[in-house]
């Protein structure tokens with residue numbers, strides 16, 4: 001028997017579940033989320049899940065700030081633990097990026113972010129083990145931190161269910177169905193679901209559902225790699241998240257003696273892959289590259305123990321920012337994808353924005369205009385006024 005729903009959300013990552021949660025809360029109709037594997041088994045489950053407000057454009061700062069408040073307020077309000085841990089986050093800049101860092105620090109403060117611009121004496125108090133000889137300035141966000149991406153996704157799904165949503169896992173959508181230019185539902189490996197609205201939140205897989213409809217979004221699936229180093233006791237706790245803008249590497253503890261290391265220099269995010277077939281383990285050359293950078297910044301990492309690493313996916317767009325928009329070819333189909341490696345922290349606000357988009361609310365039209373797919377054809381990409389040199393997404 002064909003099932004029916006008012007809205008179908010395809011994709012059970014942190015954005016799909018946030019959207020299902022917000023839609024089921026605000027809409028009062030029936031929302032069904034359909035995920036081909038388990039929840040959070042896409043990019044979300046392998047995310048660094050760092051939460052911060054610092055961005056290089058005021059609109060993104062505001063969206064990130066609303067999301068951060070949502071993460072902070074969650075436990076009291078809802079009861080399921082997202083495991084949000086406030087650690088602070090420090091960004092290190094060499095002379096190439098010094099001016100941009102100072103200007104972006106000022107802009108973020110004007111937007112209300114708690115962020116300090118630090119000289120080297122203050123920076124080495126926060127990071128006593130760091131070699132700072134090539135660093136000119138640092139930005140410090142004391143309230144930043146990270147959450148557990150899997151726990152967060154399950155919590156959002158549970159909250160969606162509490163508001164009446166149905167969550168279907170291990171259910172692959174093979175086709176989005178339309179009639180006379182309007183969406184009418186989906187086909188899955190366990191039957192069809194009729195629905196007047198479909199939201200495609202499938203990250204790097206988005207185009208596999210859109211191409212048969214004659215639509216292609218500028219999204220490239222990119223393989224990225226993370227490495228785990230077990231810190232020697234001489235390296236202390238290294239509690240803070242550290243973003244090293246001289247080489248693109250970032251460091252975050254996972255609450256144990258392990259530090260998770262990722263990279264976002266252009267050479268770290270250059271491997272286009274098939275999202276169904278890519279290397280799930282880190283390559284030896286990446287482990288060596290990240291480890292060498294780590295030793296340069298924190299010499300005591302030379303005594304670390306490598307605990308391996310893993311590969312995962314970014315859904316990159318040309319300007320490194322998401323697409324949150326109605327489809328240009330099929331009415332009542334919405335695409336929410338292309339988070340380009342920074343979509344975890346934005347997910348609460350994305351859920352809100354999509355629920356406004358679907359409900360036709362005009363409250364946040366300015367923000368929604370920013371994320372239109374057509375921006376890539378009309379020269380309206382999201383380009384920061386003061387970009388940093390070494391990071392491929394800003």
Ligand SMILES: Cc1cc2nc3c(=O)[nH]c(=O)nc-3n(C[C@H](O)[C@H](O)[C@H](O)COP(=O)(O)OP(=O)(O)OC[C@H]3O[C@@H](n4cnc5c(N)ncnc54)[C@H](O)[C@@H]3O)c2cc1C
Nearest residue numbers: 011013015036042043044047048049050173203343344345
């Ligand atoms: C290594 C790494 C580190 C990161 N670090 C951070 C960070 O510190 N902070 C931050 O904000 N962001 C970070 N990100 C980015 C963030 O994790 C992602 O942007 C976010 O998780 C994307 O969530 P999503 O729900 O949009 O997509 P995904 O999590 O990719 O979910 C898409 C889902 O769609 C499902 N799907 C696909 N096709 C179908 C189909 N046909 N039928 C049904 N289901 C389908 C997939 O199985 C998948 O579960 C990082 C990403 C990676 C990879």
